[in-house]
Amino acid sequence: MDTRPLGVPAYRRIWMGQAVTHVGVGVTVVAVGQQVFELTHSSFYVGLIGIANLVPLVVFGLWGGAVADAVDRRKLLIVGSLIAWTATLLILAQAALGLDNIWVIFGAVALNSTGFAITGPTRGAIIPRILDPELVPAANALNSLVYSLGAVLGPMVGAVALANGKFAAAYTVDALLFTASLYAALKLPPLPPLGEVTRPGARAVWDGLSFIVRSPVLLMSFVVDIIAMVFAMPRALFPELTAERFGGSMIALGWMTSAMAIGSVAGALFSGWVGRVKRQGVALSIVIAVWGLAVAAAGLAHELWLVVAFMAIGGVADVISSVWRQSILQLYAPDEMRGRLQGAFMVVVAGGPRLGELRAGAMATGIGLSGAWVGGGIACAVTVLIVGLSVTGFRNYRAR
Incomplete structure (x- = not known):
């Protein structure tokens, strides 16, 4: 792994803050789902947690990106962090007071x-803004590492907290760990906007989206990610596969759920070569095709270790894809547009997997588990190579 970005104090504090905070986020994800299920005994209500997350992500992701282009980014990061921390404290309070009200939980989520x-x-x-351009891909790989570690460690810590102290203990862990991220934001230098400042609002959001549409490289970086997630994300099929092939074992379900994150950790740890790849458009298309084929292979496997191994390979491909997509976005766009484009990026990253889960569930109902899982992976690989390599600007793009 290329660790040179950690030599920059401002980035190092952000990275360490995220490393600690994402473990707490993983704890709360497990605890909220379990608490809602215990209150309702309904997977439908557990599924509604995703909607409670998605709607603000779409609305405020686009708006927050526009604001990030018009104000001091340090101050905005502090405000957003305080909002998220307040929500965590509300979730903790409802558990400590024993309110047992799912609508309070949904509101806090x-x-x-x-x-x-x-x-x-x-x-x-x-x-x-805080790193030299040649360090940006390495920084994105380091960011992916902490996200993946949080996805592996957070649920484990959450399970221990729930077993020993119930929900209030789990939420307390998250509330305490979140202070690391807030501290990192407070220690940043002032980051006022550069270039032309656009008043945040619908027009600013529209200008950002229009910039993406007019830029084939940026547009295709979004399109290939949507193809990857909508065609090949199999997460909604894990329970059915567990029941059909592994006797409903929760151990099997746990391994499948963690497999991608385990692969992502491995991919990030050995990502030093990623920043040296210049033809990132071609490379991105190929690595997403690998993701699709790995998912398809996992759907054909009847041994748990093979399913986990292939999904871990998919996780490696996914984290490399994430590094290149984020780097293209950050370095291709002018600074005065970066906030808005990051907001659009977040909407795609958050919405794509949820659309993929809907696609997988609907197809499994219509044509069966294997067709939905394997067919989606193969369709992803074929489609991304055709689409990604057919756009000249994207095919010929070289990293700046």
């Missing part, structure tokens, strides 16, 4: 998602 929708684009737009 939506507020937390609002804070994340503001901080996500802002933090992404800050990275190119």
Whole structure:
């Protein structure tokens, strides 16, 4: 792994803050789902947690990105962090007081998602301001590492907290760990906007989206990610596969759920070569095709270790794809547009997997588990190579 970005104090604090905070986020994800299920005994209500997250991410992701282009990004990051921390404290309070009201939980989840929708684009737009351009891909690989570690460690810590102290203990862990991210934001230098400042609002959001449409390289970086997630994301099929092939074992379900994150950690740890790849358009198309084929292979496997191994390979491909997509976005766009483009990026990253889960569930109902899983992976690989390599600007793009 290329660790040179950690030599920059401002980035190092952000990275360490995220490393600690994402473990807490993983704890709350597990605890909220389990608490809602215990209150309702309904997977439908557990599924509604995703909607409570998605709507603020779409609305405030786009708006927060526009604001990030018009104000001091340090101040906006602090505001968004305080909103997210307040939401975590509300979730903790409802558990400690024993309110047992799912609508309070949904409201707190939506507020937390609002804070994340503001901080996500802002933090992404800050990275190119505090690092030299050649360090940006390495920084994105380091960011992917902490996200993946959080996805692996957070649920484990959450399970221990729930077993020993119930929900209030789990939410307390998140509330305490979140202070690391807030501290990193407070220690940043002032980051006022550069270039032409556009008043945040619908017009600013529209200008950002129009810039993407007019830029084939940026547009295709979004399109190939949507192809990857909508065609090949199999997460909604994990419970059915567990029941059909592994006797409903929760151990099997746990391994499948963690497999991608395990692969992502491995991919990020050995990502030093990623920043040296210049033809990122071609490379991105190829690595997403690998993701699709790995998913298809996992759907054909009847041994748990093979399913986990192939999904981990998919996780490696996914984290490399994420690094290149984020780097293209950060370095191709002018600074005065980066916040808005990061907001659009967040909407795609958040919405794509949820659309993919809807696609997978609907196809499994219509044509069966294997057709939905394997067919989606193969369709992803074929489609991304055709689409990604057919656009001349994207095919010929070389990293700046």
